[in-house]
Structure formats: C-alpha cells, structure tokens
Amino acid sequence: GDQALQPGDSGKPNSSSDLPLESLKKVLTEDSAAGKVKRKRAQTPLEKYYLKYLCVTDLSTQSWCEQQMVYGRELPQLQAPETVVLLNTGKSIHLARELEVHDVVRVHVTSREDSWAIKILNLLSVIPELQAGGCVRELPVFGVIEDVFLMGVIDELCYSAMGELELRELKTRGRPFMPSGAQKKRDYFQVCLYKYIFDAMVQGKLKPDVITSHIQLRPEQPLGSQIREHAQKVGFTVTCFGDLLELMYLNLTLSDIPGIDCLKIEYSHQESNTLLGTEVVRFEEEKVREKAQHYLAYWKGQREVQGVEIEEAWKCQSCSYSEICDWRKKRAEGPEQRSGPKKSK
Template sequence: MDASGSQQQQQQQQQLDDDWDDFSDSELLDISTELQSIDSQQALVDKTDGKQSMVGFDSPCESSTSMHDCTKESSGHQTGDVRGLKRKSLHEDSLNPMQRFSKRHLSVTLLCDQSWCEMKTVYNILKPHVKRKEMQCAEVQMGIDIHLSRELEIQDVIHVDIRTREDAEALKLLNMLNMIPLLETGKCVREFPVFGVQEGVFIMGVIDELMYNQKGELVLNELKTRKQHSMPSSAQDKVNCFQVALYKLLFDGLVRGEVKKDHILDHLKLRSHQVLGAGVQAHAKKIGYHVATFEDAVDAFLLTMTCCDLPCIDLLQLEYYHQGSKGSIGIRVVPFDEAQLRVDLKGYLEYWTGQREPKGVDIEDAWKCRSCLYEQTCDWVKNRLQISNQKAAGVN
C-alpha cells in the first residue's frame, strides 16, 4: 500500500473512532434523560462554605429515597411512552414524529445525534435497548467518571425530594436563579440549563461551563473527553460546533427576554397552579425565594432574567480531554455563524414537525455506517445498496 492509501486508511479509522468518542456533561445528562435509564438527578447550584452545591432530586416513583431505580419524569416523557416505542414503525402518516414519539420538547443532544445521522437517531428512539447498550461501553463510563470528578471540584451534592413534573422543572429554574448572581459576580458555573422555542419546537439543553476570561468576555466552555489522544475528525468537529452554537442561541434568547411564560407552560404541558412539594419550597426559601406554585417559580425566573446584567455569550470553545492520560488535548475556538445555524436547525426540525421523511448520511459519509449498530437493518442503507446494484446492472 502506498503512502496516500495508508494515510486515507488512518483518516477513515479516526472517523470511525470519533463515533461516540466525545462526551460532555450536558450530553451525558441529556442522553440519560432521553433513555430514562440513568440516575434521577438534576443540578442545583448553591453556595455552602464558599463552595457550590449540586442538588439532585428524587423522582416521583415508589419512594423518594430511591434515586437509582425510578423512572425520571422531568424529561417530559411518560413512562409508558418509552415502553411503546419499540412497537412503533418508522413511518406513520397520521402523526408527526413529535407526536408519534410523545415528545414535548427536543434536547440539544438529540439534535446533535441527528446532525451525525438522522436515521440512527430515529432507530435509537425505536430501539432504546440498543442505545442503552451502546452507552454502557467502557469509554462512556470513563467519560462519566471524569465529568463527575470535575463537577465535584466546585460542587457538593445534596438531594431535594420531588413528587411531580412541576417540582422537577421548578428545580431547574431555581438552579438557574441561584447561578445567575454567581455568574454576575464573575464566578464559574457548571451545568447551566438553557431552553427556548425555535421553529415552533421547544428545545432544552445544559451548558457545561460558563465563565469570564481575562478580557471580560463571557465564555461558553464545553468539555469533551476522548479515548484518542488527538483532536476530532472534521465530521465530529462539525457536530460539536453545532452543539455549542445552539447553546449560545438558546442562552442569548433567555438573556434577551425571548422566552415567555406560555412557552414553558404550553409546550411542556405543565400546570401553572400546581403546588410545589415541601422539599422544593424549602430549598427555594433557603436560596432566597418564596414560591408556592410552579407559576411562582416561572414568574420569579422570568423577572430575574429581565433584570439581570448577564450579557450574551461572547466566545464559544471546545476543550478536549484525554481519557487515558487525563490531560488536555487542546482547545478549539468555535466561530458563531447564526445564519448557517438557523438554516441547519430548520432542516433538522422539519423532520420532527412532519414536513419530510428521515434521511440517512450522504454517500461521502457512508463510512459512518460501518460502526453503526443498525447497519444491517437500516432502510437508508438498504435503499442505497439497491440503487447501487441497479446502476451496476445497467452498466453491465
């Protein structure tokens, strides 16, 4: 094999290694929410002894003390919805995918998956057990350990009992309310929730880290852990850049006051007058807020966002961290092109709103299929092979 052939083979191998090679705090949280299979926890930052505290909440299941065996309702999904996904077909003309898969919102991570391969994203929903198996690999578990260790550097963990979806979403808002003044005073905050409505779809995510640099710029830093001691391929880099750009779009929308009360209540189907649980009210009081209902929490949050001095995000960066050596690989500063981001996002959301059928990767990205667990059953791959065979038969 000549040098050019060897180099091409190495590039292809790096591309294959990049599939599920990069992980971040927000991705791990979002993925566990989508699967409803990992610990029922959320982050709530609190100052205790000069250190931030991460508040996890117990999901409304059989017992408020069982955090590892209960199904998380804060994602906005019904437990029965997930059980029924495997029985649902890839195409149902009567319902759009948001309705078919019982989704009140989409996560940033789900959209990132879609930007890698839309067909894989759909199959992951239809066959959650396959996705769950993929998430149990050693690289993912190592990434989880690294992120947890980093999180605990500035946060302690406490728990707040929740009983309803309104409790869970109120805790997210209280989390943000408590982090806003910390960020305003120049402190670093982690796991900052962001959300907003784009193209009529409610989108939620969690920013890994927000901090100010020496120039006074507000920096969004997204940590990615990698098993390879190298920067990612262009294909993976594109996904990561899309992720942080979408985070900025959502954060800036919050700062500008673009998110309204009706967006939160109507899209997530939450009850405005639902009385919050005793644990949630007690914690709200501890951090300086007196809220009795979910609407109180929403009003407090929106008022604070209107009055706060937070700017829009100035700088986006990706920090790559090697799992093996636990050392830095490098930092990638990401340019923000809002016009292109909105074009890409609109295209992805057109599938979810039923304007088009799901699509697989383009022919130049067919190498992604080689590491996909659905390669043998994927309709997109079968159709591509059929077309290829027809063309070959025509030539002969």
C-alpha cells in the first residue's frame, strides 16, 4: 500500500536512523521516563484496527453483541464453520442477483484512490437508471455519522407501483422459518442506516472533501489507465480522483432522486430458495441516530466493549466465543464486576 500504517507519535525528529546506538537507547529511555509523567493516549478501536471507515454491517453485527463482533474481528478462526458457509453462500446469491442486472468487470487498480474510484463509478453508473425509474442492485453508499465514515452496499432500490422509492434487503437463512425478534432488530438497524446514509447523499451532504479527509485520499492523485478507460465507457472523462468526487457530488445533488420512502427486508430459505416472509421497517431518524451514537462511542474509545445484557444471555448459547468470553465470565461473577455504563436501549 502507499499509506504509512500509523504515524509515529513520539514527536522525535525523523532522524533516529542516523543516531548511534547508544544515543538511540538514551532517546528511548527518556521517552519511557517521560511516559510516566505524560501518559500516552490509549488507542481507540478504530486506531487499533487501522480503520479509516466502518461498514454498515459492522454496526448491525455490533447491535447483536458488541463483544462477539470484536471477537469476530480478532479471532475469526473460532467462528463456527456453518456461519462461514452461510455467509459465503449469501455472498454468491447476492452476486447472482447483481449479474441479473449488470455485468461485473475486472479493473486493475494502482492506488487506494483507484479502489475508491471503482466504488464511486459503480454509484455514478446507476444514477441514470434510478432517474429513469429503473431498478438497481448492489448500490454503494457512503456517509458520515458522529464523525465516523460509514460505507455500505444496498441490495436493491426500486420504485414501487405507487411510485415510492423502495429499498429491499435480501437475507438468506439456513433454517426454513422467519428469524427471531432479536435478529430482525439487527436487520432493521442495518436498513435504517442505509436510508440514513443514502438520504444524506441525495440531499448533497456528502461533499467531496468529506471523503478525502476521512479516508485520507488525495484528490490530485491521477487515476490508473484502466480506471480512466472504464470511466470513459460509462460516460465520464476523468483524470484525477478529485474529478470523480466532483462528478459524484454534482450527479447526486442534481439528479432529483428522492430519499428512500420504504424499507423492506425479504427473508428467504437458502436451500429451497423460497421466500419466508417480508418485513416492512419503520424509520425513526432520532432512534437510529441515538443507536449509532451508542455503537460508535465504542469505536471512538469513549467506552469499553460490552457484551449482551442478562435478558439476552440466550444469545451466548449459540455463540462461537462463549467458552472464552470475558464479558460472560464477569457477568457470572456478578454485576459489580462489570465495567462500562449500562447499555442504552
């Protein structure tokens, strides 16, 4: 990659490689001594995992059990194999649906800006379809909540017979019945976040510099030749990353695409491919923002990680991490052992 992982925060000049060994040891010792007086700020989880943005699914998974989401990131090898199989099958079903409406093109990328250019081109190429009242699938969305950059992919956006813009999220299930209330709650939060981000995008809130500053991308970076060629094919002449950002902003704000009117989740049984049921989700902006605020507080290091509350302890029974879970152990020891504020609802 072309990015340094983390800038050094010792405040020392960058000439340490020129120092003789003894001087270097002295510098390090002085640093440690200084550390006793002035404590180094603890890393936030975003910094610890080198994350410049989060995915919407990170937040919805977190709403099931935050501790489980953290273990999933740190110890993915402990995840039950059937969960992995289900996730992979879900991905191929999504791809098959995507291929029904458009082809997938392989493009060589030469920089981080190129990788983001692809996401933006994917978005740009579906705007005319949406404007013409068509149906689009796998639509990338980006936005900022609580100063954290979020990105997601909407399964499907279509106009209903009533002319309303409808989001459809497809969930495949291993078992042939509808999910529990708790699973539905997680999925509701996911689609509500999509609407929150999408609406802000079409309202012109996603300014080009929001993307470059949060993700640390260079607007002046020239795009790779394959990206430029691909952009040309879908009708855009661009040379640098900033050109694409401007185009995205203008196209979104001038397109007259409305906000999302209706949120639907379709649950289907994976093996038989039968529809199990459809849920219509009510969007309550204030509640969505509050929930997002609570989950993002963990990422920003404003509170400790939390596991499930006692009334949801049944979740632990099917959790891949129940044997090693610190939260579960502490809960068994008694409520006074736990750290962190009580989880807000």
